[in-house]
């Protein structure tokens with residue numbers, strides 16, 4: 001097959017071979033074959049810059065933050081708060097008060113459900129999500145429903161995996177208290193029209209939470225331009241460490257919200273009778289944070305911005321087009337999720353082969369894809385399938401990776417007839 005990409009080999013263009021050298025794990029073999037890593041939507045690999053930043057912090061600067069007057073505690077605090085400033089710049093937020101470090105997208109959404117929504121909603125009030133959400137943007141609202149008696153409304157999608165706009169608008173009602181939607185779908189790759197969603201919700205005075213877990217590695221996000229009220233993402237999908245993520249919240253909203261966990265660091269004074277809470281953003285960060293994670297996340301942001309998010313997106317888009325074209329030619333293969341605007345995710349099924357068997361055969365060829373429901377069981381139900389196999393591309397994938405994927409899928413077809 002013609003494994004050609006615009007841009008790849010021209011001088012000054014995106015140099016994917018150089019990018020690959022930044023990721024030592026890509027040099028390893030799986031089952032005696034060179035690894036092809038196409039599970040980036042689940043978790044991306046880390047470049048040396050991130051590994052080294054974490055190692056440097058742990059080797060030279062670690063202590064607890066915000067507490068000690070000694071040199072190491074000050075160094076750790078500087079590193080941690082410096083990372084917060086890096087995140088602020090990455091998102092173009094107004095202030096570091098708006099940047100809350102959390103474990104990841106899941107924790108960020110639970111924080112909004114419990115601290116923003118719970119005190120504000122009651123029976124009859126509505127939370128509006130879409131039919132393509134990850135479980136992390138479904139279950140916290142179901143828990144809220146159990147706690148408060150509110151209603152969960154779900155805006156439908158079409159067979160391409162796109163939000164049906166008129167239905168979404170119709171579901172925005174005078175009882176809607178919050179809209180919570182994915183910026184990019186992990187199961188289908190659909191990029192949602194988030195600007196339009198924010199505009200329509202705000203026109204009715206409804207705040208919007210965007211789940212940016214799948215967006216930040218591919219799209220330059222500017223929370224002020226988007227105008228969203230909350231934005232959540234995880235470090236590990238952005239070439240950073242696991243266990244660290246961010247909740248961005250508009251300061252006016254965060255200031256009014258009660259803390260969601262209690263403990264050290266989120267207080268100013270404590271007595272048995274009365275506790276006063278810390279200022280933003282620390283009010284939402286009870287206990288010792290993931291300091292090296294924040295440092296690694298900041299390094300990951302330096303890394304992707306060094307490559308250029310637009311350059312990464314263009315590179316991945318070319319891979320998406322190539323993969324879509326080549327996979328469509330395989331006998332009995334159906335691509336699930338064919339939205340007009342898509343990130344570099346190709347979900348698919350193959351006639352007479354269970355997605356888990358596809359995953360196993362691909363693994364024996366050194367090709368790592370995900371198979372399953374991708375934590376989006378309602379999406380699978382909508383398409384009437386139990387699962388899909390999913391190839392998701394990152395900044396280091398190549399046309400040769402697509403070629404290896406296609407060859408392995410032909411092998412699966414041979415094995416299963």
Ligand code: PLP
Nearest residue numbers: 104105106134136186213214234
């Ligand atoms: N939202 C989306 C769209 C995701 O793809 C994921 C992870 O796959 C999550 C939320 C949850 O992220 P985490 O497990 O890092 O909290």
